[in-house]
Amino acid sequence: MNSNGFWKTLADAIAATGTDSHVDRLIDMIGSSVPQDLVTVVRYSVTRKPEFIKHRRYSDEMAGRYLDTYYVFDPFYAYWRRERRPGIVPLNSLADDDAKRGRYIAEFLAQSEICDEVGVLLEDGEDWCLGIFLDRSTKMYRDDEIETLRNRFAVFAALHELDTRAQAPDFRRTDVPAVPGAAPVNASQASAALWPELSTRERELVDLILKGHPNATIATKLGIAAGTVKNHRARIYEKLDITTERELFLQVFQQYHIP
């Protein structure tokens, strides 16, 4: 099994949490879960251009070409902005309805001599996503390989989340949220000041709504059912005396005196 080597890389990755080599160790670990020919690491934002973080066994030239041109066609990028959901994303899972996918594969991947790709999308603060991409030159990823990554994904995410916490200035001993991987630690102060009439949970919802998440994503993030999210929304709207999400955005605009 390849798993023997894996434990070592995992231990190293845990040890590297909160240090500058965190991402490298993370790549080592994820990379040792399934074989791959090259690795690229990119940061996606909903509103900004992607950033190229690192690559291994990949050419600087192609990395540049990605940032110059091809990021627009990157279906993983589109996926993140649409879904805003971390996870294991195989190239072939990206919808056929995505017209950009064709050009990305036909041109960019072909030029990079890549035949298959799988993305490990990790939340990276704000609206960012840290995308770690494992690429193969000749053999497609098998289902069981994807399954392996899916099984381990919670570990990847937990490690990166821990690193994020370790980087934050207020990393202190506290109680973990009841639902693992779910609740955000503290609701943003902005919403608290703006809408004191809302409960803390409702403000959590508002924060996620204002970050642009649809109900399904919010439900996943909070570990609750989509129906519950709708219910929260209804009560929030009622309390704020509005009827649509738009008006919530308008209230923020008003607060910040935006035309």
Added chain:
Amino acid sequence: MNSNGFWKTLADAIAATGTDSHVDRLIDMIGSSVPQDLVTVVRYSVTRKPEFIKHRRYSDEMAGRYLDTYYVFDPFYAYWRRERRPGIVPLNSLADDDAKRGRYIAEFLAQSEICDEVGVLLEDGEDWCLGIFLDRSTKMYRDDEIETLRNRFAVFAALHELDTRAQAPDFRRTDVPAVPGAAPVNASQASAALWPELSTRERELVDLILKGHPNATIATKLGIAAGTVKNHRARIYEKLDITTERELFLQVFQQYHIP
């Protein structure tokens, strides 16, 4: 395979690093590596009496009896004081020259209805050792089960070491990125400056959209059909490389540095 459940427990353990539930999650994780009937957690020191930290599916009475009497016969305790080396320690690996082992097995384990035991010894600061013991009532541990624990041991140790670091007051990162404050907002025709790639008509649409008007209202205001508004929207979204109205609001937030 039991490994599917393992990834979950590992992710939880990582997430619990630095929190009060760290040891519990560590037990969950280690415990999910091999089957066992009960778990005990003890802290060994070279110079002091052992401390009973936790136990699962074990009687308080036996725990008390251990601390009163039997700890002196505990061959794991002797092992730690002699070797001072963390690792996976199966009961049968403890030297036959250890006279105390016999009495420990014959009396204490027998009374506890334990037939085999394996210790996971982790460094715990100073001269302390955190010992997590997996006990079986009927079946002995097989070699491959011990091997599994040995493979994963580096992970157990790294996690506990990380928790120790997280508890220390000086666990910090050197470079913390500066947080941008709320920027001042200048009121004017925002849309023109923000989205030069849009036509004038499209910018008119955007202005109305950002004022919170639904399609029907926009259509009335502009004296065009609702379908046309939808059509405009589609092209606007395409040009801005977004798919929903939300993202338009997010772009404005972005521009004005709103949290």
Added chain:
DNA sequence: CGGTCATTGTGCCTTTTGGCCTATTTCCTG
């Protein structure tokens, strides 16, 4: 003059929201 683009418009279909219910569980408070 032909090509491109902006603008207007339709039609059909799917997904997402929003409105309006009922219900259970938990926790806090009078």
Added chain:
DNA sequence: CAGGAAATAGGCCAAAAGGCACAATGACCG
């Protein structure tokens, strides 16, 4: 202990938004 929020979940229906395809008109431009 009763009563009431708060949080959870689900169902049903209507409205709105979004995706896609296609088409007609006019303006501008090389």
